[in-house]
Amino acid sequence: MIANKITYIVSVALLLATFVFTANAAALAAAAALIAMPVITVAACRSSVALLKLSFELPRSCVVNAPLVLRITLDRPLMFRGRMELSFSVYNQLTGARAVYPVSLAPATGRPALFELELDSTVCGAHTITLDTARLVDEMGFTSLALENADFHGLFTVYPEVLDIQVVPNQSASAGLEGTSYDPHRSGQDASEVFDIRPYHEGDAVKSIHWKLSTRFDDMLVREASRSQDHAIAILFGAFACDFEHASHAEVLSAVLGFTASISLALMRQGYHHVVVAAPEGSLAVYSVDDRRGFNRMLDALTATPLGPAYPTSHEHYAKLVAAKGIGKTVLVTVGVDEQAYIEIGRLTDLSVLHVSDSVESYSIEHGANYIITHCPVSSDSARIKSLEL
Known part of the structure; x- marks a missing residue:
């Protein structure tokens, strides 16, 4: 200009x-x-x-790294030959990061024009997008007028990739060989059996269907790992803001969220009622997952809750939760490695740790003092991991 x-x-x-x-x-x-x-x-x-019209269309969600565009429709009168100067701000509720998208549009006159603004989908989280400014600029650039009635507020969520895996939780130490330790209302509930048969529920994996028995009994039946009645499980989402101060760690955050969601979905499909626990600033956030609806609510809340600033220095709050919920098994999905913290949590419940890191090249399992730790690479996909023993 x-x-x-x-x-x-x-x-x-x-x-x-x-x-x-x-x-x-x-x-x-x-x-x-x-x-x-x-x-x-x-x-x-x-x-x-007064005659110019702006409209916006935004998808509500996408999977991480999938294409995500904001569609802008601009309809301006025939007599005007100029351009639109727009500025959008996007805020990630999970990480607290903010980005600004300046846009300059010069559509053809006298007819609607569609423009697509590509948004960043490399970082998981619930995002809010707001139109901060909208100005009309004449063709020569002599004047710039604000559009007073132009307004847009949108929300979209970038979800992690959820892997289709099978999990095999170890039975809690309190589960013995007595029949009363197992659910009497489910067939095959004894300590020597590996699998149970139950009716199909929405959200179950297709590969878990027992086709031969389903055909014989004319009812959809699912095979799942045998579990004890007193086996309460908690998944700890161990990601904190101090781990993701650099944008290059976006893949690690997506992987931690992905493993957390994948384990929760696998447990839900196998009939394990469990809780997912996050540690934002302040008290613990606890999300119960009993069915697919509960899983969806948990994932929405997890992507919209700001990350806690740093790792907790005390596990007193979690100890109270363990006592209140009767938790016998903890699955910690984390980025950092803190052996002392693992030992302290392992004193409260059986502990399995999933350590997610971009410096790990392949899966490996180690046994600690009172816990098991599985090192998971960030570049994992469903073709490389089919099952996890927790």
């Missing part, structure tokens, strides 16, 4: 100089027309503000 103004000023000056030295009437007429041009364009810009 500066170039346009310089060109305009130089043109007017040359025409006036030509008239002064040559007394050319045509040069004077051209200079007068150029001088009047800003008045005309400003008047056209002002008259177009």
Whole structure:
């Protein structure tokens, strides 16, 4: 726009100089027309503000790294030839990061034009997007007018990739061989059996269906790992803001969320009622997962709850939760490695740790003092991991 103004000023000056030295009437007429041009364009810009229409279309969600675009439809009157200057701000509720998207649009006149603004989907979390400014600029750049009625507030969520895996939780130490330790209302509930048969529920994996028995009994039946009645499980979401101070760690955050969601979904499909626990600033956030609806609520809350600033220095709150819920098994999905913290949690319940890191190249399992730790690479996918023993 500066170039346009310089060109305009130089043109007017040359025409006036030509008239002064040559007394050319045509040069004077051209200079007068150029001088009047800003008045005309400003008047056209002002008259177009009330007639211009903006509309927006935004998907509600996507999976991490999937294409995500904000569609902007702009309908402006035939007489106006200029452009729109828009500015959007996007805020990630999970990480607290904020980004600004400036947009310059120059659509064809007299008909609606569709523009697509590509948004960043590399970082998981619930995002809010707001139109901060919308200004109408004339073709020469002489004036810029704000659109007072232009308003847009949207919400979209970038979910982690959820892997289709099978989990095999070890039975809690309190589960003995007595029949009373197992659910009497489910067939095959004794300590020596590996699998149970139960009716199919919405959300169960297709590969868990027992097709031979389903055909025999004319009812959809599912095979699942045998579990004890007193086996209460908690999944600890161990991701904190101090782990993701650099944008390069976005893949690690997505992987931690993905493993947490994948384990929860696998447990839910196998009939394990469990809780997912996060540690934002303040008290613990506890989400019960009993069915697919509970899983969806948990994942929505997990992606919208701000990460806690740092790892807790005390596990007193979790100890109270263990006592209140009767938790016998803890699955900790974390980024950092803190052996002392593992030992302290392992004193409260059986503990399995999933350590997610971009410096790990392959899966490996280690046995600690009173816990098991599985090292998981960030670049994992469903083709590389089929089951986890917790």
